[in-house]
Amino acid sequence: MTNASASSPVLLLFGATGDLAHRMLLPSLFGLDADDFLPEGFRIVATARSVMDSAAYRAIAAEALAAHVDADRLQPALVARFLDRIDYVALDATKADGFGALATAVGSTQSLSIFLSTAPSLFGSTIAGLAAAGLAGANVRLALEKPLGHDLASSQAINDQVAHVFPEERTFRVDHYLGKETVQNLIALRFGNVLFEPLWNAAGIDHVQITVSETVGLESRGDYYDGMGALRDMVQNHMLQLVALVAMEPPARFDAASVRDEKVKVLRSLRPIDAGTVETCSVVGQYGAGAAGGQPVAGYADELGRPSNTETFVALKAHIDNWRWKGVPFYLRTGKRLATRQSEITIEFKAVPHSIFEGAKASADLKPNRLIIRLQPDENIRLTIMAKTPGLDRDGLHLREVPLDIGLANAFADVRRRIAYERLMLDLIGGDPTLFVRRDEVEAQWTWIDAIRDGWTKKGMTPRPYGAGSWGPSAAIGLAERDGVSWHD
């Protein structure tokens, strides 16, 4: 390991007054501090454009904790200790002259973690300012939040700009899905058990489904979201990372190089969906008026305040062209204002090759085994198996599908469920990039996504309407049902 792996005593947080800092980053840092995970004497230098002093910022941070941390964890002594760690420096990141004050606040340490939770348009001037102020040395790591571009070319431009000052091993690209407990559990499940691996291939698996459905709409992010759409907001990053973890070969070790080497191979093996296949392998939708949480809600265009062709729903049928996954479809779907909030990976195994229950009702009852890994709203892993229904049936066995459940909340009742960013912040501060996304992964992701978008343009595909509170356009059901597959709702 390089020096970059030493724990940083200081975190420099850009975008410190933003929504992400408020909802996720400050509560995560507090959670780490309360459980004594932060290094001795750790300090946070928060920065944003708003002019205020450290006391005023600490008051904002206290409000963020009150709003987003369970009240029983907010013991006054812990809150006071945490707030005491924070200094605030106002900075206009477009101007070079403010960075000296930042360096003064950081102090003499050479070891620093920086988190950029700002618009990518500020990355260039921020990175130049950091370098000029001596805040980009060999022991400085840089974490970057999405959106890192809107296509391959813009993502390359951002990555080039960053690489100019921060080499890849010190660049930590955040995909918060990798900080989720169940996502890491997928790795534990696949490679910590002997049961699944022999079946984890085209011979044992019929298809894979990944659903990330949300009930929320635009959430006042109209300008950002309308320029992105569901494909780039959710599939390009979070869903393709899930695909990569489900499909990758066993890494040599659980370390940054080994895991990411395997993931990128999967991403490069994704069969392009382009103008030739986009109409049969993708469905796009945009929500109209409907209901959410029992209340009537407006359609996307009304929420946005103008007509738009941005997709708020996308369903895809993907293939991974390699030995392991030959012929196994991966059905992916995500959308806003859908029926429920649910993130789930379903692995459907092959049917038994032959039913011994011939003629009996049991044969008709036989269903393939499914492994359902649920990320949200609750975290659990469920394996469905066939079992005999109890009773003295005289017309042959009666079978029923029953779940073997590992409700993680029950299995680990004594362990607090953490925010995804707690894990990622701790890894950034400690210098472990395993759960961050490497440049080659991001570029493979964009390459696949750009071809889909290009296909939509060439074929003039525009979103089909769906009612808020539904499961998306009916064509999405057709996408799977054509292959005899039903979405797991």
Ligand code: BG6
């Ligand atoms: C973000 C997207 O990356 O992920 C949002 O920009 C989306 O549109 C969010 O709502 C979903 O994250 P989670 O953790 O709530 O599933």
